[in-house]
Amino acid sequence: MKTLRVAIIGAGLSGLYTAYRLSQVNIEYQLFEARDRLGGRILSTPGPGPRHDLGPAWMWPDFQPRMAALVEELDIATFAQHTEGAMLVERSEHQPPSRTVGWESGNTSMRTRGGVHQIIDALADKVPAERIHLDCRITKVTLRDSKAFLTAPDGHLSLESTGFTHVISALPLRLLAQNIEFDPPVAASRLAHWADTPTWMAPHAKYIALYSAPFWRADGLSGAAQSHIGPMVEIHDACDPGSAALFGFIGIPASARKRMDQGTLLVV
Numbered sequence: 001m002k003t004l005r006v007a008i009i010g011a012g013l014s015g016l017y018t019a020y021r022l023s024q025v026n027i028e029y030q031l032f033e034a035r036d037r038l039g040g041r042i043l044s045t046p047g048p049g050p051r052h053d054l055g056p057a058w059m060w061p062d063f064q065p066r067m068a069a070l071v072e073e074l075d076i077a078t079f080a081q082h083t084e085g086a087m088l089v090e091r092s093e094h095q096p097p098s099r100t101v102g103w104e105s106g107n108t109s110m111r112t113r114g115g116v117h118q119i120i121d122a123l124a125d126k127v128p129a130e131r132i133h134l135d136c137r138i139t140k141v142t143l144r145d146s147k148a149f150l151t152a153p154d155g156h157l158s159l160e161s162t163g164f165t166h167v168i169s170a171l172p173l174r175l176l177a178q179n180i181e182f183d184p185p186v187a188a189s190r191l192a193h194w195a196d197t198p199t200w201m202a203p204h205a206k207y208i209a210l211y212s213a214p215f216w217r218a219d220g221l222s223g224a225a226q227s228h229i230g231p232m233v234e235i236h237d238a239c240d241p242g243s244a245a246l247f248g249f250i251g252i253p254a255s256a257r258k259r260m261d262q263g264t265l266l267v268v
C-alpha cells in the first residue's frame with residue numbers, strides 16, 4: 001500500500017484545519033507557514049488581558065454551518081453580536097452624525113468569546129508541534145518521479161531529501177499564483193484563473209478602540225456607525241465580557257495604507 005506523505009502550504013485557518021483532520025485519520029503530513037505565527041488573517045490584539053479581533057470577528061452559522069460545527073467541536077463559546085440600539089451616520093464634515101434605526105442582519109452574526117484566535121489556538125493544540133514549520137515560505141513545487149519536492153529559500157527544505165505524495169495549498173489562490181513556481185509549469189489558463197480569483201476581505205483592516213465602559217450602550221446606541229468621511233467607514237461594538245471596545249473598518253485603500261507608517265495612519 002502506498003504511504004501518503006502530505007505537505008500543507010499555509011497555516012491559516014484552512015491549513016491548520018487540514019492538519020487537524022489529517023491527524024485524526026493518521027495521515028503523515030508536514031505544515032509549512034511563511035510567517036513566524038499561525039492563523040494567517042486571523043489575528044487578535046496581543047494579551048495579557050482581553051484580546052480583540054483584528055481580522056475576522058463574525059461567523060454566520062446559517063451559511064457557514066461547517067464553521068459553526070467546528071467551533072462547537074472545539075468547545076469554543078460564542079455569543080451574538082451586540083446590535084441593540086440606534087446607529088450613527090456621519091454624512092459630511094459640516095453636519096453632526098445623525099441617529100438612525102439600527103441595522104439588523106437577517107443572519108445573526110456570532111462572535112467568539114475571548115477572540116477568534118481561540119479557534120487557531122485550539123487547532124494548534126491538536127497538531128503535533130514537530131509537524132509545524134514556521135518562517136518557512138515555500139517558493140517552488142517540483143514534481144519528479146511522482147513525488148513533489150518543495151523549495152524554501154531559507155534552506156528549511158532540501159529538494160533532494162523530502163518527497164511528498166501530495167501537496168495541499170491552503171493559500172488564497174492569488175498568492176498561490178503570484179508566489180509559488182511550479183516545475184513543470186501549471187497550465188497558463190489555470191494560473192490565470194488563480195491570479196484572477198479575488199481573496200475575500202483581502203484589502204480590509206481594522207482599528208480597535210478600547211474604553212473603560214461601553215458608554216454608547218447607556219446612550220441607547222448599538223455602537224454601529226457609518227461615516228462617509230472616515231477614516232473609519234464602518235464601526236461596530238466589539239465588547240467582550242470584561243472589556244469595552246469598538247472596532248472600525250479603516251476606509252483607506254490597502255495600497256495607500258502600505259505607504260503609511262502606523263503614526264501617520266492614526267492621525268489621518
Ligand SMILES: Cc1cc2nc3c(=O)[nH]c(=O)nc-3n(C[C@H](O)[C@H](O)[C@H](O)COP(=O)(O)OP(=O)(O)OC[C@H]3O[C@@H](n4cnc5c(N)ncnc54)[C@H](O)[C@@H]3O)c2cc1C
Nearest residue numbers: 010012013014033034040041055056057058137138201204
Ligand atoms: C479585516 C478582516 C476581517 C474579516 N472578517 C471576517 C469575518 O467577520 N467573518 C469571516 O468569515 N471572514 C472574515 N474575514 C476573512 C477571513 O479572515 C478569511 O476568509 C480566513 O481567515 C482565510 O483563512 P485561510 O487559512 O484560508 O487563509 P489565510 O488566513 O490567508 O492563510 C494563508 C496562510 O498562508 C501563509 N502563506 C502565504 N504564502 C505562503 C507561502 N508561500 N508559503 C507558506 N505559507 C504561506 C500566510 O502567511 C497565511 O498564514 C476577514 C478578513 C479580514 C482581513
